[in-house]
């Protein structure tokens with residue numbers, strides 16, 4: 001909880017005035033029965049009408065003030081808790097944005113979603129109750145007990161005696177339920193991960209006719225969540241009946257002793273009514289306090305999960321934060337003895353001892369069988385992951401020494417599995433560059449051969465895309481992603497198999513445009529077809545995480561066995577399918 005004080009500081013007035021107003025309201029709660037007891041004892045017994053009127057008016061004024069304090073206090077509590085929750089969500093979100101891919105993999109997306117929504121809500125619920133009842137409940141309990149003693153010492157003890165009993169029950173429930181909440185939140189993680197996967201991959205599920213299995217699986221984990229929730233929450237339900245039982249017992253004792261005194265004329269009826277009201281107040285206040293403590297137990301479990309995110313060490317450090325952003329990179333790339341693996345504990349690496357030299361402005365093709373490490377190789381350049389051994393230099397500077405912002409602004413990468421977002425085409429393009437003018441958008445789209453099909457839409461650049469660009473064809477999505485990358489005006493552009501769904505003629509025309517128009521820009525093109533890279537300045541051939549050949553097409557044909565294999569297998573398969 002300690003670190004939340006930093007955030008509480010911003011909204012301190014809610015945290016000060018909220019509880020204060022609630023305490024003022026509570027004062028009224030225990031003054032009222034006292035006045036009413038006097039009214040019954042003195043006023044009614046002596047038929048003193050002016051006394052009754054005077055005190056009645058006083059009670060009305062106090063009630064009105066209580067209403068105002070109560071509403072204002074509750075309002076402060078609700079707002080304070082909501083603001084705190086909003087702040088926590090924001091810092092958690094910011095932290096997730098800093099996460100490396102390795103960080104995200106270690107939490108799972110579903111769990112991150114639960115933590116930033118459900119877990120923060122638990123903290124918010126608790127804070128709200130806490131602000132409303134933290135001081136109010138103890139003040140009410142102490143007040144009611146003091147007033148009981150004031151009215152009738154002997155019976156005040158009975159009111160006092162219920163405290164240890166209830167404290168014991170609360171403590172027992174708290175200790176028992178705390179671990180159950182953690183289990184419950186973990187169950188919610190699992191459910192969220194599944195929902196996210198199922199909803200985003202509906203097409204796959206439909207095409208494999210897996211709906212029934214998915215429903216079955218879901219109902220199973222949903223059932224588990226149900227069981228774990230009941231297990232955690234049912235203890236809390238015990239609280240109310242148990243405390244009512246104790247207070248009812250106490251009421252019985254009060255009526256028993258008070259009745260005897262009233263009969264011998266030692267006590268008056270009004271005092272008895274007031275005492276019973278105080279007992280009820282102690283019960284209500286204690287129940288509220290118990291709720292706060294139990295919600296707190298639950299919030300503590302959630303809080304721990306939020307802090308796990310906030311405290312997770314980001315394993316990708318931005319070392320060059322202080323650098324001059326203005327200095328534009330030239331775009332030469334050098335790999336020096338690079339090795340890399342996704343799982344650090346595994347000895348076998350995905351990339352092994354890579355040496356590579358790319359000059360600024362070159363067009364470089366990368367080719368190799370599926371799983372040979374092509375995507376992995378290029379993802380190291382903008383530091384989506386960090387190398388395990390060796391180093392990668394851009395303009396002769398180790399990428400780990402460059403500011404991340406500067407590096408990633410200079411390197412545009414069209415990922416193999418790229419996504420568009422819901423919004424218009426124009427909005428999607430502006431992800432590449434917020435400030436680009438309309439003409440720039442059109443230019444980039446022309447270069448990526450996207451302009452033609454966009455113009456074909458009735459609304460042109462205003463056309464709305466559904467989530468993930470679902471209402472575009474695969475090839476259209478790819479060309480839009482290329483245009484978006486071009487708008488960044490990068491020094492290095494990487495296309496990871498980004499024209500796989502585009503027809504050969506358009507593919508060739510995009511490459512020609514790249515060569516002619518992006519003269520100073522370093523271009524890395526990963527492709528499956530040799531034809532896509534045949535005229536590159538340099539072709540890199542990868543096999544099982546190693547570079548097995550570099551050079552121009554003719555050189556590789558002469559020297560590289562793996563390259564020749566790919567070349568002939570592609571030529572053969574094309575001969576088998578004439579016209580393909």
Ligand SMILES: Nc1ncnc2c1ncn2[C@@H]1O[C@H](COP(=O)(O)OP(=O)(O)OP(=O)(O)O)[C@@H](O)[C@H]1O
Nearest residue numbers: 342343350368369370371372373374375376377416
């Ligand atoms: N995020 C990841 N976590 C763990 N392993 C991964 C991850 N991404 C890729 N791999 C593994 O790394 C190896 C190389 O994958 P990579 O994606 O670089 O191949 P590729 O050459 O791009 O293949 P393709 O032509 O099919 O795109 C594969 O064996 C794959 O299983």
Ligand SMILES: [Mg+2]
Nearest residue numbers: 374375376416
């Ligand atoms: Mg790949």
